[in-house]
Amino acid sequence: MASTNAAILAHYGGTDTRVNAGIPDLEAAMKAAGKTFEKRIWEGAPHAFNNDTGGNFNETAAVGAWKETLAWFAKYL
Numbered sequence: 001m002a003s004t005n006a007a008i009l010a011h012y013g014g015t016d017t018r019v020n021a022g023i024p025d026l027e028a029a030m031k032a033a034g035k036t037f038e039k040r041i042w043e044g045a046p047h048a049f050n051n052d053t054g055g056n057f058n059e060t061a062a063v064g065a066w067k068e069t070l071a072w073f074a075k076y077l
Contacts, residue, residue: 001029007036007076011065013045013058036076040068 001008008030012020023039030037042049042061049058050065 001026001035003033004035007072008038009069009072010037010039011050011061011069012039012041013047013049013056013061014041014043015045016047019047038072040065 010023010026012023014020020041027037027039042058042065045058045061046056048054048056050062051057052059052062
């Protein structure tokens with residue numbers, strides 16, 4: 001990730017402890033590389049919360065993440 005030139009917006013499910021364990025290292029690498037990085041942790045949402053074909057779908061988090069992603073695109077693309 002540190003070699004990217006893209007601005008990164010990361011969405012995480014708040015209950016996804018396995019994936020979320022890597023957030024501090026990713027943040028540190030992005031900061032050290034001077035990259036634009038923001039995270040959003042969707043409290044109560046599990047891993048794959050945006051997959052509307054699976055059992056972990058969380059509509060509130062998915063809709064919120066999509067809205068924030070579109071705003072991110074408007075700002076950085």
